[in-house]
Amino acid sequence: MSAVVQPLKFQVGARTLWSIPRRLVRVPLSLADVLEPRVPPLPSLGDAADGILVTSLPEARVAAVTAQAPGLIAFVRQRYTRYFADLDGGFDAWLGGMSANTRSGLKRKAKKLAKRSGGTLDVRAYRTPDELAVFHPIARTVSERTYQEALLGSGLPATPAFVRAMLAAAAADQVRAWLLFVDGFPIAYLYCTAEGDTLRYDYLGHDPEWSDWSAGSVLQVEAMRVLFAESRFARFDFTEGEGQHKRQFATGGVACVDLMLLRPSLANRAAIAALAGFDRTMALAKRLTRKLRAEALVRRLRRH
Structure with missing residues (x-):
């Protein structure tokens, strides 16, 4: 594996204040890697690399992985749950695993969108x-309007290389994609690729003008309906990171971290100290914000 430049970001929400570039050998763990009870081996570190970045490493294996690199400094950059949904229990059982309020809300949102579309949801599936x-070109028109692309630069890619890879994967039956239309106008898309018997949640986006309609959630439910009926995949992988959407539709999850293992240089030590201090400050600010909001709510309740 070769090292690539990975910015170590100082972020507030989706906004990056500044970043420190480091050349890291990235080791991304798949859902199968996460679920298997084994310790992933670390690659060799070339002279040009500053360190290694292991993503989606189960927390329970951090010590064992760190022990493979005694000369490097270990630093946990972020913690999150790697969510997934088992696809072997049937659509009704999956839906039944949600709370009654969640099911009712999803049904109400789907009916609202169907009514707006003339009585039937217009969801179209793509795989060949x-x-x-x-x-792709239709989904791109949606992606261009999403916050994922505008703020995070993580919309559906438009490059010729991505299109070639997409078509090659589709020829091998390794792509599933969906679009949600209203009055013939696309408002949400979902694009997924296969990794063995797991389908991976790669790109999801919806037109921000339809945010109040929960278009992304409605499309996710309809996609899951298709996947359960198809019985081609064993699991749906919601990939790295947190989010209400992932928690709502998952049937399980594994506590994971992104682990950096850096050479013990002065520059790397300074970068780790800066990141750790920034993260502690942000965590404190969040706690204070929650406390102030709670106190304000109590004051309002006392006045009524």
Whole structure:
């Protein structure tokens, strides 16, 4: 594995205040890696690399992985749950695993969108190369309007290289994609690729003008309905990171971290100290904000 430049970001929400570039050998763990009870081996570290970044490492294996690199400094950059949904229990059982309020809300949102579309949800599925060639330019029109692309730069890629990879994967039956339309106008998309018997949640986006309609959630439910009926995949991987959308639709999850293992240089020690101090400050600010909001709510309740 070769090292690539990875910015160590100082972020407040989605906004990056500044970053420190480091050349890291990235070791991204798949859902199968996460679920298997084994310790992933670390790659060798070339002379040009500053260190290694292991993503989606189960917390229970941090010590064992760190022990493989006694000469490097270990630093946990973030913690999150790697969510997934088992696809072997049937759609009704999956939906039944949610709270009654959640099910009711999803049903109400779907009916609202269906009514707006003339009585039936207009969800279209894409899986073959010809179908994906139609899907991509339409989905791009949605992605261009999403906050994921505007703020995070993580919308559906538009590059020729991505399109070639998408069509090749589709030819190998390793792509599933969906679009949600209203009055013939696309408002949400979901694009997923396969990794063995796991389908990975790669890109999801919706037109911000339809945010109040929960278009992304409605599309996710309809996609899951198709996947359960198809019985082609064993699991749906919601990938790295947290989020209400992932928690709502998952059937399980594993506590994971992103672990950096850096050379013990003065520059790397300074970078780690700066990141750790910034993270502590942000965590304190969040706690204070929650406390102030709670106190304000109590004051309002006392006045009534």
